[in-house]
Amino acid sequence: MLATIALAMSVSCERDISDDAVEATFPNTAEVFTDAPVGLTDEFFTSFDPASGANPNGFGTDEDEAFEGTTSIRIDVPSPNDPDGGYIGGIFKDRGEGRDLSGYDALTFWAKGSTTATIDLVGFGTDFEENKYAVGLPGITLSTDWRKYVIPIPDASKLTQEKGLFIFSAGTQSTNGLGYTFWIDEIRFENLGTIAQPRPAILNGNDETRQAFIGTNIALEGLTQTFNLASGQDVTVNAAPSYFEFQSSNTGVVTVDEAGNVNVIGANGFDAGGNPIFTTVTASLNGNMAAGSLTIDSQGEFTPAPTPTRDPSLVKSIFSDAYTNEPVEYYNGYYAPFQTTQGQNDITINGDNIIKYTQLNFVGIQFSQPTINASDMTHLHMDLYIEQPSPLDGGDFLRIELQDYGANGTFGGGDDSTHQLTYTIPTLFSDGWVSLDIPLASFTGVTSTANLGQLLFISDGTITDMLVDNIYLYQIPTSPTVAAPTPTDPAGNVISLFSDAYTDVNVDTWRTPWSAAATTFEDVTVAGNAAKKYGNLGFVGIETTTNTVDASSMTHFHIDVWSSTYTSFNIKLVDFGADNVFGGGDDTEHEVSINMPAQGEWVSLDIPLSDFTGLASTSNIAQYILVAQPFEATDVFIDNMYFRN
Amino acid sequence: MKFVKEYTIKRRDVLLFSLMVLVVTSLMVSSCNTDETQEVTTLTNLTFEDNFDVDGAPDSTVWNYDLGTGNGTTAGAGWGNNELQYYTDRPENIKVENGMLHITAHQESFEGAGYTSARINTKGLFSQEYGRFEARMQLPWGQGLWPAFWLLGDNIDVVSWPLCGEIDIMEYRGQEPTINNGTVHGPGYSAANSITKQFELQNDRFDTGFHIFGIEWGPNYINFYVDDVLYNQITPEDVTGDWVFNHPFYIIINLAVGGNFVGSPTNQTVFPQTLLVDYVRVYQ
Numbered sequence: 001m002l003a004t005i006a007l008a009m010s011v012s013c014e015r016d017i018s019d020d021a022v023e024a025t026f027p028n029t030a031e032v033f034t035d036a037p038v039g040l041t042d043e044f045f046t047s048f049d050p051a052s053g054a055n056p057n058g059f060g061t062d063e064d065e066a067f068e069g070t071t072s073i074r075i076d077v078p079s080p081n082d083p084d085g086g087y088i089g090g091i092f093k094d095r096g097e098g099r100d101l102s103g104y105d106a107l108t109f110w111a112k113g114s115t116t117a118t119i120d121l122v123g124f125g126t127d128f129e130e131n132k133y134a135v136g137l138p139g140i141t142l143s144t145d146w147r148k149y150v151i152p153i154p155d156a157s158k159l160t161q162e163k164g165l166f167i168f169s170a171g172t173q174s175t176n177g178l179g180y181t182f183w184i185d186e187i188r189f190e191n192l193g194t195i196a197q198p199r200p201a202i203l204n205g206n207d208e209t210r211q212a213f214i215g216t217n218i219a220l221e222g223l224t225q226t227f228n229l230a231s232g233q234d235v236t237v238n239a240a241p242s243y244f245e246f247q248s249s250n251t252g253v254v255t256v257d258e259a260g261n262v263n264v265i266g267a268n269g270f271d272a273g274g275n276p277i278f279t280t281v282t283a284s285l286n287g288n289m290a291a292g293s294l295t296i297d298s299q300g301e302f303t304p305a306p307t308p309t310r311d312p313s314l315v316k317s318i319f320s321d322a323y324t325n326e327p328v329e330y331y332n333g334y335y336a337p338f339q340t341t342q343g344q345n346d347i348t349i350n351g352d353n354i355i356k357y358t359q360l361n362f363v364g365i366q367f368s369q370p371t372i373n374a375s376d377m378t379h380l381h382m383d384l385y386i387e388q389p390s391p392l393d394g395g396d397f398l399r400i401e402l403q404d405y406g407a408n409g410t411f412g413g414g415d416d417s418t419h420q421l422t423y424t425i426p427t428l429f430s431d432g433w434v435s436l437d438i439p440l441a442s443f444t445g446v447t448s449t450a451n452l453g454q455l456l457f458i459s460d461g462t463i464t465d466m467l468v469d470n471i472y473l474y475q476i477p478t479s480p481t482v483a484a485p486t487p488t489d490p491a492g493n494v495i496s497l498f499s500d501a502y503t504d505v506n507v508d509t510w511r512t513p514w515s516a517a518a519t520t521f522e523d524v525t526v527a528g529n530a531a532k533k534y535g536n537l538g539f540v541g542i543e544t545t546t547n548t549v550d551a552s553s554m555t556h557f558h559i560d561v562w563s564s565t566y567t568s569f570n571i572k573l574v575d576f577g578a579d580n581v582f583g584g585g586d587d588t589e590h591e592v593s594i595n596m597p598a599q600g601e602w603v604s605l606d607i608p609l610s611d612f613t614g615l616a617s618t619s620n621i622a623q624y625i626l627v628a629q630p631f632e633a634t635d636v637f638i639d640n641m642y643f644r645n
Numbered sequence: 646m647k648f649v650k651e652y653t654i655k656r657r658d659v660l661l662f663s664l665m666v667l668v669v670t671s672l673m674v675s676s677c678n679t680d681e682t683q684e685v686t687t688l689t690n691l692t693f694e695d696n697f698d699v700d701g702a703p704d705s706t707v708w709n710y711d712l713g714t715g716n717g718t719t720a721g722a723g724w725g726n727n728e729l730q731y732y733t734d735r736p737e738n739i740k741v742e743n744g745m746l747h748i749t750a751h752q753e754s755f756e757g758a759g760y761t762s763a764r765i766n767t768k769g770l771f772s773q774e775y776g777r778f779e780a781r782m783q784l785p786w787g788q789g790l791w792p793a794f795w796l797l798g799d800n801i802d803v804v805s806w807p808l809c810g811e812i813d814i815m816e817y818r819g820q821e822p823t824i825n826n827g828t829v830h831g832p833g834y835s836a837a838n839s840i841t842k843q844f845e846l847q848n849d850r851f852d853t854g855f856h857i858f859g860i861e862w863g864p865n866y867i868n869f870y871v872d873d874v875l876y877n878q879i880t881p882e883d884v885t886g887d888w889v890f891n892h893p894f895y896i897i898i899n900l901a902v903g904g905n906f907v908g909s910p911t912n913q914t915v916f917p918q919t920l921l922v923d924y925v926r927v928y929q
Contacts, residue, residue, distance in 0.1 A: 191848070192848060193849045196822065196850050199915070230823045232788065232819070
């Protein structure tokens with residue numbers, strides 16, 4: 001009663017503004033919960049989605065506990081293995097169109113716990129709509145007696161129509177999985193007058209420089225606002241991007257939208273001395289400059305990693321837009337205390353998701369829930385782009401470590417196996433994509449690949465900035481599972497020896513008797529498409545002696561080849577000369593060698609006839625000799641063998 | 646220029662600051678009258694004034710510097726309080742600008758100290774027995790910051806401290822941004838045994854705006870006030886020793902870093918920190 005009188009008296013002295021000046025505003029009700037919800041939806045607690053593991057059953061009111069009045073909110077935090085959900089959390093939402101909170105500077109409440117647990121998050125501004133002005137205070141520690149908590153409003157002038165009046169999220173990380181209860185009472189917005197010394201920050205106050213390309217998109221993170229309270233304590237809340245104003249030092253190179261998304265749209269400019277001019281993104285909150293900045297070194301146009309072509313049915317992907325990825329827990333474990341590496345799967349360039357590591361010393365990617373069974377896989381692929389202003393030197397290295405978690409499927413337990421492979425120049429180089437296809441068998445310390453759990457990159461700081469894309473395990477089968485690409489050269493420009501796409505000329509033999517003894521020949525079908533298989537290819541002769549081929553109007557020799565094991569592949573063409581028969585002194589020939597062709601996928605060779613420099617004439621081509629290494633120990637499939645112009 | 650101010654207290658402030666439920670009824674009768682005043686100050690005859698209106702160093706005709714760490718002085722290490730700063734007269738630490746005295750504490754390595762700041766006094770230039778001493782100031786903030794506006798008996802070199810007497814008009818811990826401490830020290834009631842009272846601002850802080858810190862001092866009483874609130878009176882009955890406030894005192898303004906009263910700064914403490922003084926005025 002006394003409080004009511006005092007309030008009435010204090011307003012009685014205020015001069016009323018005239019009716020003309022009254023603006024249409026939303027109610028400024030301060031209370032959220034006293035002994036009952038105030039102005040909230042009837043079911044005033046809206047749980048997080050149970051599909052995320054949220055337990056919707058532990059929320060209620062308690063008439064036996066209250067800080068003031070008769071009733072408090074009671075929250076029973078479940079254990080992680082509770083069948084109804086392993087954590088609890090949700091929001092309180094305004095019943096109407098929202099409230100005008102611009103006259104307040106904090107949300108306050110009282111809470112006590114059955115134990116001194118840590119609550120993951122409390123806050124406001126989350127309305128399960130735009131969440132535009134979401135604010136979160138992480139990690140408050142409960143007392144077993146009532147204690148007041150203050151969540152400062154980063155900039156109250158933004159909150160003229162706010163529906164998200166309270167949010168909390170609580171689990172049992174701080175109690176080793178033991179459930180507990182906590183009570184909340186007297187939730188209200190207040191104008192304390194003692195919320196002071198604002199110190200906003202982006203990127204948690206760090207000044208970061210990142211290399212980027214046109215099309216790079218980076219979401220600014222680590223957005224916080226810190227205030228000093230009457231207690232003298234600093235409180236830092238996470239603040240939604242909408243509280244901030246973002247600035248770019250050159251909007252022709254880098255733009256930032258209201259949501260804090262940084263988009264690179266141009267390349268670095270250069271000063272008079274030819275030095276690149278970087279672009280810096282900064283921010284302010286309610287007129288206060290935020291600590292932290294993002295400086296972009298834009299390299300201009302971006303060359304994406306080669307698009308993977310492996311048959312998706314033979315791939316288990318860890319990170320690639322080309323495939324469906326296996327469940328991955330994280331692309332950076334931020335292992336304390338020795339890891340410096342920042343960055344993870346948080347950038348896109350022209351829509352291509354890419355992992356970007358900075359300050360690399362080591363970093364782990366974990367995929368242990370469940371582990372990946374790669375026992376039917378043969379290779380590990382990844383594309384690396386080392387960003388470095390100067391070329392790599394002999395001291396720079398990257399170790400790639402693969403860990404199998406063993407039969408128990410979890411880290412440790414005595415059944416893990418691991419192996420590191422070290423890469424240096426010239427395999428590694430900077431400012432271009434390095435594509436690695438590593439036989440799993442070369443990870444000799446990995447005794448089983450049935451429970452792969454982790455992939456690590458280790459550079460000890462010799463390589464610090466690296467893009468990674470298309471990390472996947474794949475199987476190279478012993479024979480192709482997909483047909484060779486269908487040729488697109490117009491039939492009128494082609495003389496075909498073997499292709500379903502064209503009418504073929506007469507070929508006398510696809511395996512001359514003088515071919516390598518171990519080499520076998522077989523007409524086969526690959527995914528419904530005719531192909532030819534040479535088993536244990538050493539060398540094989542193919543002949544068009546009856547009707548030699550006049551390829552003098554052609555410019556290229558084309559052949560699609562496939563092998564899971566070859567390390568080189570050679571093609572020799574023999575022209576019988578003007579006499580059109582073997583011998584006679586006018587025969588000419590030339591052999592072209594393809595070193596390290598890609599294994600386990602169709603390789604389309606389209607070789608200019610001018611590369612066959614020893615071939616004096618192409619008017620009477622009669623012999624085609626295919627050679628592979630390892631000699632008489634590799635199976636090679638061919639398709640679409642033709643001349644074209 | 647003559648400065649006269651009538652301090653008035655509106656009824657609502659009385660309600661807020663006192664918990665005297667009994668007077669509610671009478672208050673309600675004339676709730677909006679402003680002529681009922683709490684008599685905070687009575688002395689209006691100006692005897693000393695520095696409005697800090699001339700940019701540059703403080704006026705040397707009224708202000709002396711205390712320099713260094715205080716180590717080796719009669720006060721003792723860290724000016725007797727284990728303070729951490731080195732006091733300088735550099736403009737980085739003390740200057741008059743835009744009508745304000747700025748005393749700024751920096752975190753920097755200087756002559757063996759980890760912080761620098763400044764301290765000035767009127768010893769030998771101005772002292773007065775009794776009167777009204779006040780300053781309008783905005784205070785720094787953060788753990789380990791210790792600004793003060795205070796008086797020492799000008800017979801200190803004869804009788805030494807605490808026999809000379811000390812009156813702390815404004816003394817504040819940066820980690821308690823709403824609390825001012827008003828204190829007297831004398832024989833038998835010095836340092837930890839001093840006679841002190843805290844004044845806590847409601848819904849406001851001392852580091853976000855200017856506030857007036859003052860005393861009115863006469864024979865056998867010292868009244869302490871902040872803005873328009875008289876929050877303490879100390880008389881000979883309150884002190885646990887001789888009353889040593891019947892002779893002239895001089896003025897000191899300083900910003901210490903660390904020390905017994907406040908504790909050391911932490912890595913959360915933001916530097917630099919500035920004590921802003923709009924004016925210092927003394928009335929008789």
